[in-house]
Structures are given as structure tokens and as C-alpha cells.
Amino acid sequence: MAESWAxxxxxxxTMQGNRGRDTSAELAIRRLVHARGLRYRVxxxxxxxxxxxxxxxxxxxxxxVLVDGCYWHGCPEHFVPPVRNRDFWSSKIxxxxxxxxxxxxxxxxxxxxxxRFWEHESPERxxxxxxxxxxxxxxx
Numbered sequence: 001m002a003e004s005w006a007x008x009x010x011x012x013x014t015m016q017g018n019r020g021r022d023t024s025a026e027l028a029i030r031r032l033v034h035a036r037g038l039r040y041r042v043x044x045x046x047x048x049x050x051x052x053x054x055x056x057x058x059x060x061x062x063x064x065v066l067v068d069g070c071y072w073h074g075c076p077e078h079f080v081p082p083v084r085n086r087d088f089w090s091s092k093i094x095x096x097x098x099x100x101x102x103x104x105x106x107x108x109x110x111x112x113x114x115x116r117f118w119e120h121e122s123p124e125r126x127x128x129x130x131x132x133x134x135x136x137x138x139x140x
Contacts, residue, residue, distance in 0.1 A: 025119035026055050026067050032127035038134055040065075047110055052103045056130070061137035063113045065130055066103075072096055075118050113137060 021043045033040065033056065044057040046064050054064035070078040074093040082089045104114045115133055117126045 021055070023067070023069065023119065025069075025121075025123070028123035029065075029067060029117075029126050029130070030056060032123055033130050036127060036131045038131060046107065046112055050103075050106060050110070052099075052107070058134050058137075060139045061113075061134055062111055062140060063115065063130075063134050063137060064107055065115045065117070066100075067117050067119055067126075068100065069119050073100060073118075075120070077118075078120060 030040075030042070038058070040056040040058050041054075042056065043053050044059075045051070045053045046057050046059070046062070055067045056065040057063070058065075068075070072093070073096055079093070100116070104116065107114050113133055115130060117129075
């Protein structure tokens with residue numbers, strides 16, 4: 001059996017328990033956006049040929065929203081590199097950042113407006129920014 005990336009069984013269980021969707025930040029934002037009368041798809045792939053999903057996707061106006069976790073995406077304000085397995089995690093976070101940039105560039109090239117937010121941002125401010133962007137785009 002291959003050696004685990006986790007420094008202990010407890011760390012492994014904690015990391016496996018992290019949610020890939022429906023995080024508390026996403027749920028708070030979704031509630032506010034829905035209350036503003038906007039409808040969207042959740043955890044949806046905006047382009048079938050692009051292996052990426054958006055947290056909220058407004059298909060008619062081609063807006064994709066991504067709510068990035070501070071740890072997993074290396075938030076400049078809150079990311080604290082781990083003490084153990086530093087090389088593994090540094091490489092992992094860097095790959096996530098590169099993939100984020102690639103996703104934004106490719107989606108933009110295909111005509112999508114990409115909105116990225118950090119999980120620590122105010123849900124009210126994020127919802128207002130989303131509403132503004134969605135209402136400003138013409139239906140396609």
C-alpha cells in the first residue's frame with residue numbers, strides 16, 4: 001500500500017471530511033442571491049468540454065461564480081502553510097492556484113464572466129457583486 005499524504009490518521013480523517021461543495025460560505029451566498037430573485041445552477045459545469053465546475057452558474061447570462069476556500073486556494077490573507085508535509089501541501093496549493101488561473105482564463109476566452117471570491121468575504125457584499133454582474137449581462 002502506498003504511503004499516505006497525511007501526517008496522521010486524524011489529519012487524514014479531517015482532510016477527507018472537508019466539503020467540496022455546499023460549504024457554509026457557499027450556502028450563505030446562495031441564500032442571499034436566491035433572495036434577490038436570481039436563479040442559478042449549483043456545482044455545474046458551464047462548458048461540457050471544460051472539466052471545471054462553478055459553485056453558482058448563471059447559464060443564460062454566462063456568469064460563473066467560484067467561492068475559493070482560504071486554505072485550499074492559498075488566500076494571501078489567511079493561508080498558513082502546514083508544518084508537516086510542507087513540500088506536499090505547497091505543491092498541492094500551487095497546483096490549485098495554477099488551475100484556478102487556467103479556469104478563469106479559459107472560461108473568459110469562451111465568453112463567460114468569471115467572479116471569484118474568498119470564503120472569508122462578506123456574503124452580503126458577494127451577493128451584491130453577483131447580482132450586479134448578472135443583471136448587467138444580456139440574456140443569450
